[in-house]
Amino acid sequence: xxxxLNVEDLRVEFPTRTGMVQAVRGVTFSLGQERLGIVGExxxxxxxxxxxxxxxxxxxxxxxxxxxxxxxxxxxxxxxAQRRDLRGxxxxxxxxxxxxxxxxxMTIGRQIVETLRTHEKVSKAEAxxxxxxxxxxxxxxxxxxxxxxxxxxVSGGMGQRAMIAMxxxxxxxxxxxxxxxxxxxxxxxxxxxxxxxSLVIERGMGLIFISHDLRLVSTFCDRVIVMYAGKIVEELKxxxxxxxxxxxxxxxxxxxxxxxxxxxPLPVLDRKPEWLL
Amino acid sequence: MTVALSIDxxxxxxxxxxxxxxxxLAVRQGESFGLVGExxxxxxxxxxxxAGLAxxxxxxxxxNGQRLGKTRDKAFYSQVQMxxxxxxxxxxxxxxxxxxxxxxxAIHGFGDTEKRIQRALDEVGLGSSFRFRYSHQLxxxxxxxxxxxxxLILExxxxxxxxxxxxxxxxxxxxVLNxxxxxxxxxxxxxxxxxHDLGVITHMCERLMVMQGGEEVERLEAGDLATRNVARxxxxxxxxxxxxxxxxA
Amino acid sequence: xxxxxMTRREWLLTDRPQSRTQARLGRAYVTWRRFTANKLAVIGxxxxxxxxxxxxxxxxxxxxxxxxxxxxxxxxxAPSAEFWLGTDDQGxxxxxxxxxxxxxxxxxxxxxxxxxxxxxxxxxTVSGYAGGWVDAVLMRITDIFLxxxxxxxxxxxxxxxxxxxxxxxIAIALTSWPPYARIARAETLTVRRSDYISAVKLMGASxxxxxxxxxxxxxxxxxxxxxxxxxxxxxxxxxxxxFLGLGAQPPLPEWGAMIASGRRFILDQWWVAAAPGxxxxxxxxxxxxxxxxxxxxxxPRSAGQ
Numbered sequence: 001x002x003x004x005l006n007v008e009d010l011r012v013e014f015p016t017r018t019g020m021v022q023a024v025r026g027v028t029f030s031l032g033q034e035r036l037g038i039v040g041e042x043x044x045x046x047x048x049x050x051x052x053x054x055x056x057x058x059x060x061x062x063x064x065x066x067x068x069x070x071x072x073x074x075x076x077x078x079x080x081a082q083r084r085d086l087r088g089x090x091x092x093x094x095x096x097x098x099x100x101x102x103x104x105x106m107t108i109g110r111q112i113v114e115t116l117r118t119h120e121k122v123s124k125a126e127a128x129x130x131x132x133x134x135x136x137x138x139x140x141x142x143x144x145x146x147x148x149x150x151x152x153x154v155s156g157g158m159g160q161r162a163m164i165a166m167x168x169x170x171x172x173x174x175x176x177x178x179x180x181x182x183x184x185x186x187x188x189x190x191x192x193x194x195x196x197x198s199l200v201i202e203r204g205m206g207l208i209f210i211s212h213d214l215r216l217v218s219t220f221c222d223r224v225i226v227m228y229a230g231k232i233v234e235e236l237k238x239x240x241x242x243x244x245x246x247x248x249x250x251x252x253x254x255x256x257x258x259x260x261x262x263x264x265p266l267p268v269l270d271r272k273p274e275w276l277l
Numbered sequence: 278m279t280v281a282l283s284i285d286x287x288x289x290x291x292x293x294x295x296x297x298x299x300x301x302l303a304v305r306q307g308e309s310f311g312l313v314g315e316x317x318x319x320x321x322x323x324x325x326x327x328a329g330l331a332x333x334x335x336x337x338x339x340x341n342g343q344r345l346g347k348t349r350d351k352a353f354y355s356q357v358q359m360x361x362x363x364x365x366x367x368x369x370x371x372x373x374x375x376x377x378x379x380x381x382x383a384i385h386g387f388g389d390t391e392k393r394i395q396r397a398l399d400e401v402g403l404g405s406s407f408r409f410r411y412s413h414q415l416x417x418x419x420x421x422x423x424x425x426x427x428x429l430i431l432e433x434x435x436x437x438x439x440x441x442x443x444x445x446x447x448x449x450x451x452x453v454l455n456x457x458x459x460x461x462x463x464x465x466x467x468x469x470x471x472x473h474d475l476g477v478i479t480h481m482c483e484r485l486m487v488m489q490g491g492e493e494v495e496r497l498e499a500g501d502l503a504t505r506n507v508a509r510x511x512x513x514x515x516x517x518x519x520x521x522x523x524x525x526a
Numbered sequence: 527x528x529x530x531x532m533t534r535r536e537w538l539l540t541d542r543p544q545s546r547t548q549a550r551l552g553r554a555y556v557t558w559r560r561f562t563a564n565k566l567a568v569i570g571x572x573x574x575x576x577x578x579x580x581x582x583x584x585x586x587x588x589x590x591x592x593x594x595x596x597x598x599x600x601x602x603x604a605p606s607a608e609f610w611l612g613t614d615d616q617g618x619x620x621x622x623x624x625x626x627x628x629x630x631x632x633x634x635x636x637x638x639x640x641x642x643x644x645x646x647x648x649x650x651t652v653s654g655y656a657g658g659w660v661d662a663v664l665m666r667i668t669d670i671f672l673x674x675x676x677x678x679x680x681x682x683x684x685x686x687x688x689x690x691x692x693x694x695x696i697a698i699a700l701t702s703w704p705p706y707a708r709i710a711r712a713e714t715l716t717v718r719r720s721d722y723i724s725a726v727k728l729m730g731a732s733x734x735x736x737x738x739x740x741x742x743x744x745x746x747x748x749x750x751x752x753x754x755x756x757x758x759x760x761x762x763x764x765x766x767x768x769f770l771g772l773g774a775q776p777p778l779p780e781w782g783a784m785i786a787s788g789r790r791f792i793l794d795q796w797w798v799a800a801a802p803g804x805x806x807x808x809x810x811x812x813x814x815x816x817x818x819x820x821x822x823x824x825x826p827r828s829a830g831q
Contacts, residue, residue: 041446042417156316185315185473186518193522212446219521255451257480259519260503265455266480269448330724354730367721371743373549380739381729406542409549414541427725 003030004206005053005174008067012048012057023048023061025230031174035200035207037221037238039214041252045230046210050176053208054093055083070174089119092167096179098159102151108162109135109147112169119170134165138195157188161195168199175200178210193220214241214252226252229276248275280339281306281435281467282327287336289319289326289491296322298491299336306434309461309468311482311499313475313515319491320471321362324437327469328359340435351385358428362440364420368412374398374423375408381431397426400463401456418449422456429460436461438470442477454481475502475519487512560823567819573812581628590619592626592779602795612797614788616777620801623779627802630780631809634695634764635757641699643753646706651737651745653707654714665711671704676759677766684772691780694773698763702756709752713745747824754817758810765806781806 012024024045029036040046051057053068055075068075070091078086087093095101103111112131116122122130128147135143138161151159160180167175177196181189197220200207211217217224218241226234226249234246244250251269282304289297297319304310312320325331327338329349338345340356361367368377378394387393398404401422412420421441428436441457442450454477461468472478478485479499487494487509495509507513517523539556543549561567580587589610595601595617603613611620653664671679676698683697717723718741726740765782767773774780776787781802788799 041448187315187514190518190522197522197524214447215521219523252447255448257451257454257474257476259476259479259516263480265458266451268451268455328724328728330727349730351730354728359725359728361721361725363721367725369722369726369740373543373546375546375549380726380731384729384731384735406544409543409546410541411549411553424725427729431729 003032004071005031006067006069007049007053008065010049010052010065010068011063012045012052013062014058015060015062020062022230024052027227027230027232029225029232029235031206031208033204033206034223035197035209035221037217037224038208038210038227039212039217039224039252040227041212043229044227046227047178049227050093050178050208050210054091054176055087056093085119088115088167088172089170090172091174091176092170092172094160094163094167094175094177094180097183098156098163099151101163102159102166104151107148107150108154108166109149112147112162112166115166116169131165131169134169135162137168137199138162138165139191140165157184157192160184160192164192164195164199168203171203172205174206174208176208176210179212180209181216182211182213189216214249215256233275247272279306279342280304281308281341282469283339284323284327285337285339287323287326287338288334289322289331290334291332296331296491297326300488300491300493301336302486304435304467304469306467307465308484309470309482311478311485312469312471312488313473313478313485314488314494315473315515317490318488320488321439322491323488324359324439324469324471328357328437329353354433355385355431356433357435357437358431358433359437359439360421360424360428360441363444364417364424365412365444367424368415368420370412373409373411374403374415377412377423377427378430381427385431393430397430400429400460401426416449417445418453421445421449421453425453425456425460429464432464433466435467435469438468440472441470443472443474450477457481475515479503487515557823561819564819564822566815567822570812570815570817570819573808574816577628577632577809577812580625581632584625584629588619588622588625590622592618592623593777594618602791602798604795605797611801612795614784614798615791620784620798623784624781624801624805627779627781627784627805628809630691630774630778631761631764634691634698635760635813637695638699638702638760639753639757641696642703643706643749645699646703646708647710647742647745647749649703650707650710650712651714651741654711655718655733655737655741661711664707668704668707671701672708674701676701677763680763680767681770681772684767689772689775691774691778694764694767697767698760701763702760705756706749706752709748710742710745713748714741717741717744747820751817751821751824754813754820757813757817761806761810761813 007030008028010024010027011022014021014023027049038046038049048057052063053075057063063076065076070086102108109131112134113127116127116130132143132147135146140146140158140161146154146158146162154162181192184192196207199205209217209221218238221238224236224238224241225232226246228248234244234249236244241253244253254267255269257266280303284300284302286299286301287297288295288299300323312323314320322331326333340353345353375394378397379390382390382393394408395405398408403419403422403426407419415423438457442453445453458481460466468481470478470481479502483499484496485499486496489511494511495507497507501507502516505516507516537548538552540552543552595613597617600609600613600617602615603609605612609619609621611624614620649664649668653661679701680697683700684693687693687696723736723740726736764773765785768780768782769786771786774783776783784802785799792799
């Protein structure tokens, strides 16, 4: 399997009043047509890793990497215009809360049509047709009705589906999903994941799934990267998560309350200073 | 066995929308009772109604044998306190921890505030170095500890917990849950805890009620979930969903 | 912690203050640093401090009397070494009059702020927190005041109360509170349902205590910004009333009244009207720059940083 994305020694730094803060400190991985999970707690640098690949790092931050390539394109050297072209067309990102990612004053249908038409030359009628198909593909039961609704008129789960439809309409090769289901109820969460799963399989997409939820990631992804304080502490097959070697990964798994396990008090994570090295 | 909190056919209506439909409930003294459900199930509404933050249109609430009226008095608030879900939203942005903890003492006219604040901070494991910080100088877990300290400083007997750990990282969640269990044991508190996480609820509570659409679905013992001794499909779905993604399902 | 050598800056910026005073000073210091990062705001502050200085030491700074002129020899003289800004039609030194006039300007600005801002704050927060009919009544009253142009309403008040600087101040104050009430109400509406206000309610705090001690402090910074930005307008309104003869009465050296008396000679002796005009311009600009700087420094949305 040839890698579509190669990341080598990625670093992201933010200048603050008290000096440089290193959000990502040398992250290396590659991705083929698979589901890769990136797991970590808040501040672990998992989201900044995704954003750096997407080119959404804030202006004032410094990015460096030995290698940051998407299907042979050096992402550190491309122009803003090429970046924009890449974004949406070949690489797409889904964020946690659809409320902040969808334009509140445009109907969902129009947003999807606009997205499609900026990337492909299609007639309006054709674009509408494709948008309706896409809404159906994310299992929205009444696509024609949802097409004409504004984002505030739909539920969180519906909004997230619309968001996925918008992101996938141009047929990207790589999808980065940053906590795509964390704001949703568990049952809705699984529906969304099922949709993502089938789309990844049907379209042969690469997926980076960023989440704090180890349990969810381990059941959904093929491979898992565990991040701590801007570094990868462990990389393993999702199915082998229970045999994690690193005490951090073990600690994370252990500290979650489980149904049927009577553990009082819960084991807590004992953060070792050497993990930071 | 004395009943700490008893709710009878409670109904909450927000402009036409019925958020809670005739829910009844009795929580024994010293017990920890869980409310589980998805968003819109009415679980938080129930807590807010008890606290006097939601409009009750029918039904009754009794706390320690006393019927609550439309308005709550100071005596009520020294028996019942609440911890909110969002640690970033529940602390006043312009007040130091010291000021936050002083306010309830001032309202209820407590003396020896110095000692009480000190003790409250020690109890939640924060210590005096946190006393004069503003909330933006604290992490999520620390904020939630401050919120717990604030709730406990009036020495209530009932603590309402509205998803107290759902905004926290798993490792911090474990610490906060342990802290809550600790204070419950030390002070013999009664808990009513809301969560969407079945794992958290079974860990913290002896009995629980599953809710959906403002109504009770079923009532269970914590052990029932482990043995899958549940009667309703809705609960079963929640149980399956809580285990993560199943391919090909 | 305290016995290790700490620079004063570190002491102020520490994440773990040891006392109430240190916490408060630290916060003030951060605000001050944000304020001084904006050069224009500092210029504004310098202008306002300059105005305060001039007003405080007017008798020492003014070279001549502001009231008694030399009618025989020194009427409408151009700026010269003796009269830096020239003289007016009564032979009075314009510079001296400007210097004394700064006291009147400050008096107007200060009193209007002290009267109007608290009224607006109280009406707005009570209205926003109480909601229901209280809100409806208070806001309709506010609307009535807002419906009239400020100067017209002030004119009506002055006409009823009689001309004079005190009445002008009252009139301006009565016409400037409604926007403050609106701002305070808007701010209150965004926080009244927040968890931290609910938490205070759960402490058993009375509505009055919640409004006074928990909601008002949150509204104050945006109000300070707005009042500062309004100062220019207040000075202009006061000057406008003075110009129309309804504000300060002669021989008070009020800047607006000075322009009014100078306009008769504007073509031949332009400096008589221009000098107070420029003074009003500079002070208004100073307040605007200061207000802009305060907005950046006090913005509650960035206070978390």
